[in-house]
Each structure stands twice: as C-alpha cells, then as structure tokens.
Amino acid sequence: MSSRRCRARAEVSRSSDERPLKARATWRLAAVMAAAVAALAMLAMGLQYRLVETRLMQAQRALLTADLDGFAALYDQRRIIALREAIALRAASGGGEMLLLMDRQGGVLAGTLKGWPEGLARQGEGFTVDPAQEIARGGSRWLAVARELPGGFPLLLGRSLQPVDDTLAALRRGMLGLLAAVLVAAAGTGWLAARWVMGRIGRVNALADRVAAGDLSARLPGPRAPDEFGLLETHVHAMLDRIENLNRATHHLSDTIAHELRTPLNRMVQRLSRLEGQEEEVGALKAEMRQAIRMFDALLDISRAEADQGGGGLLPVDLSGVAAEVWELYEPLAEDKGLLPQAQVAPGLMVLGDRTLIAQVVANLLDNAIKYCGPGDSLTLTVVAEGGRNLLRLADSGPGLPAGLREEAFDRFTRADRDRARGIKGHGLGLALVRAIAARHGARLTLPEVARGLTVELAFPALAEDGAGSAG
C-alpha cells in the first residue's frame, strides 16, 4: 500500500482571523516611527551636549590662561617675591581658585593649600597653559597647571570645573526630559499615523471581506483620495468590475450552453417518444441521453461551485438531517446489494451551506461506494463534531482506490482502468463534484489512509446552533 497520504485540501481562510494581525501592524509601525524620531533627537542633543561641554572647558582654560599671563608678568618683574605677594593676596580674597607656591625645601610660600597634592606631577617650568591636567580634589574636578619655576619653586594653579559639571548635569536632565517628551510625542504621532494608514487599508480589507462573503457588487462609497490609497482603491475596484463581469459572463454562458444543448435533446426525446414498436432501443437511447445530461450538469455544477467558492449565499443547514435523509434513501439499495450499511449520525450538527449541494455530495459518495463495493463489504456513515469541525465520514471496506490514483481521484474525468474493464459505468465527475462542493463550503476534504477500502472525510466549519458561528 502506498504510504503517501493524499490530501485534497479545500479550505477557505476566514477573514476574522486577520483582526489581531492588523492591530500588531499598527503598533509595529508606531514603535518604528517613535524609535526613529527618538534616535534622531538623541543624536542632535548628543552633538549639542558635546559642543556645550567643549565650549565650557575652553572658557575655563581661557580664565586659567589669563591668570597665568598675569602671574607671568609679575614674575618677569620681580620673580618669586612678586609672585608670592600676588598669590597671597588672591588666596586671602578667597576667589575659589586653587593656588600654591612653594620654596625649594617644600615649604608653602603662599596659597590656598597646605601642601603639594599627592601624586601630582610637575610638568615644565613656563607660564603657558599647556600642558594642563585634570585632578579630583574635594569632591570636584579641577583644571590644574603644575610647574616647577626656575630655582626649584613649585607652582600650582587650578580652576574648579564644578560650574562646568553643574551646567552639564542640568543640561543632561533637560535633555532626558526632552527625550522622554519626544518619545511620547513620536509614539503618539506614530500610532495616529499608523491608525490612519490602517484605517485606509482597513476600508479595502472590509471591501475584500464583503466580496469574499459573496457580494461581488460591493464597492467603496465616496470619492477616491488623490493618493496611493485612492489608487489602490481604484485598482481594487477595477479588478472587482472585471471579476464581476467575468462571473456574469460565466453564468450567462453556462445557461446558454444548457439551453442550446437541452433544446435539441428535447426535440430528440419528443421524437423518440413518438416511435412505436422499438421500446427497447428507445429506452436505451433515452438512458444514454439521461447519462449525457447528468455528466453535463455535473460539469456545470462543478464550475458553478468553483466560481462561487468562498462566496456567500449559504444558509444554516442541518448537516445531520440532510446526511440522514440521503442515507435513508440509499440504505435499502446497499442492503439489496448485500452490503452491511451502518450509520452513526450525531443529531443537530449545523453548517453554513446549501442543502441541495450537501445532499448531492452525500448522494455521490454513497452512490460511488455502493457501485464499487460487493456483498459482505461494510459501509459506514459517520456524522460527528470533532475538533471544532463537523465531520462527515463515509468508510467502506471495498476495493479502495487503485494505487497511483489517490492523487488525481478528485480530478475531472479520472476513471480507473479496472472500472472500464469491469464495465462499471461512470464519467469520472462524481468525486470532482464532491471536491468542488467541499471547497464551496470551506470544508476540508481528505482521504485518510486506511487498511482496507476507501474512507472519505469532509470536515465542515461548524456552525453554532443559534446561527452565530465563526464563519458567519
């Protein structure tokens, strides 16, 4: 037995599944917009922060340079003496600077410090601002110039960076607040924009839903906006117009074909009925014609069911009831042929469907099974609610499908060679019609792998008994 599993799937996705997707897309778009705006704002503020920091540092350096220039002028006049007087004066005035002049032995000559800061290296002996160094002292940063003047007099001049740090801290706080505000504003704007975009797309989606529900003439009201969405709507409308026209043409064509074929057939039947004395021949001819019409109707039924696939026009139908009725019609035929028919039909299972089409499916499947099974074979119809779907299963223990035919069993005009050899009549449209009708109902059609015979399963979307099913 072939281990391949043939699955003829016919499922229509339901539009109601798409709701959460839409909301996700809105939020995603809003988040992306907010992140983009926030990133740009952060970049801009970062640059500005750098600029302010550099400028403030430069200002401190300039102040330090001015001090150094002043002390250099005094040193030029009277060397250490003048320097010592000036520093003592400045230290006494308490300007918040760091000043220190020492003698060769390490004694403090003048300044605001009690001794040379530990670990601070003296760099050079001139009064230029470079090289300057940053040191931490008393809980704040200082920009300091440490020198050893000619003759071994250490000199330290520093300016506090506290004002710079305070300004920068204030700036950072302001920027953080601003960034939060930008984030909120961007997210809000993004959400609104996304909602607007999704609203426009939602209009088109709602239209598609209505069309899918069978209203081919549904269109969006109001004028088209002169943008991409308007263009999208125009395109969708053009496509719908085309589909509607094609559909109408198809229906008209199939009606015309029916008329043009059946009218001459009708004349033939009338003439045949007037023939006398050849009853057997006339009966055979009429049976042939009836067979041809059945095949022809099946073809039209298939194309109609395919054209209406996923469309509306379906009503709540008692699947259990229809299946039981058709079963009841065929059961005696199966019994007469020596089959062992058995039905397990759970009552009251409702589906959204077309009663005639469902009856045709059950009749076709039963007719098929009875045709192929022989005396002693079992034939079991099961209608049951299973996994959220209403399942119709017909299992027989007959010859099953020949290997290699499982894949195309549901194609039009597929017939097994052995049937032709055995003289079993048929046109190979029964199962094709079953597939088309299953698709019309959004039912999943499967041929489960079984040890013996053929099992056909149709899983209809369930409809709650109050008619408020998910497929509504």
Place this chain on the structure above:
Amino acid sequence: MTDSIPTPAAEADGRILIVEDDPETAAAVASVVRDLGCTPVHRGTLDEGVAEAAAGGYRVIVLDRMLPGGDGVEAMARIRAGGSGALILILSALGRAAQRVEGLEKGADDYLPKPFEPEELRARLRALLRRGTMQVLDNDLMAFGDLEIRLKARTVHVKLTHVPVSPKEFELITYFARHSGQLVTRMQLLENVWNLHFDPGTNVVDVHVGRLRRKLEEAGSHAIQTARGEGYVFAPLPGAG
C-alpha cells in the same frame, strides 16, 4: 398503458397556457395538454405570455425560462400581479438542481427540466389540475376499499390487518394515495417525498417502492403497480387488479 386510467371530469375542460419559444417543444406540450382533455394556448414570447395570462381563465401555465423578453421565473410575480390564479409549471433547459430549487423557491408550483418525457409532463400536469380541485383532507382516514391509511396515527391497514411501514414508506404511500389513479414518476417521488431535486443516476426510488409494494402484497393488496418505464400507479380499488 396510462391511457387506460379514467380521467376524472374535473380535470377536463381546462385551458392551459404554454409560453415557449421553441415551436417543436410547444407542439409536444400542446399534444400532452390535449391528451389530458384540456385546451392549449401557445404564446412565443414572455410579454405576450404575461398579457395572455392576465386575460385570464387559465388553470395551469407551462412557462419556459430563457424566452425572448426574459426569464420566466422572474416573470412569475408579474403573472400573479396580473390577477392570474393559475398554477405555474416551469419547463426549462435550466435543469440543474440549484436552478430547480430556485424556481420552486420563487413560487413555481412545479419545475420540469428539458428534455422531458411526455409521460412525465402529463403526470405533473395532471397532478396540478387535480390540486386545483382537490378537497381539503380534514379527516384522519384515507380509505381505498380494504386499504386504509390513518394519517394521525401514521398507520396502514389492509383488510383490517396492520401493515408495519417505516416513516418514509408512510410518506410514500400517503403521496401515492393523494395521487391515486394517476401515474406518479420516480422524479416526482424524489422531489416530493425526499425533497431532492437532482437525478441520482441510479433508481434508488425503485428499491423503496419495491419494499412498500411487497409489504402491501404480503397483506393482500396490489395497490401499487409499475407503469411502463416511467413510474408507478396507485390503483387500490378492486376491478383494477
């Protein structure tokens, strides 16, 4: 032969309007109408047909669908609005199950697809003519000689002996009884007893009728007889058998 069944007087003398654009089909229908003892009147377009129906006096209208001027099914409302109380039989090439159901749902009294057997049309026209005159069955009992059908109890008795029938067989014998003496075709049974409007290919109905017939015969009634080719006749009164 079906012709041997006596035609009740009430069925004769009716006028039947045929709205049909194919002359050959119209002639075939007219011939069936004359067989029934009625007078055929033929119109070739929808508008003429609707006007003629309004002119009145028809018991049955045999209406085509794809006519010059439109669809007969869509014109039924106009015919009714014109004051015609005639029963309407749609006779159309649009014979798929869905189209038949559509026609019946839109108010047709019967729907026969083309090509049709003259016997089939005759049986259906006769049923319609009969329906027009049939008295309301308000009593519980339908009695045909020694065969009795009790509607409320849903039981069948032959010579006062109870004949056990399934619910479907009861519906079957009731339908036969309502059309006693007439040819009843398989298609009519399928449509009226099983409410199915497609040709199942195999003669599933025969098996059911066969079982019912055997049950009646075992009880001593030969009420159901096979009519040549097309169906059955319920003729329970003695003299027929």
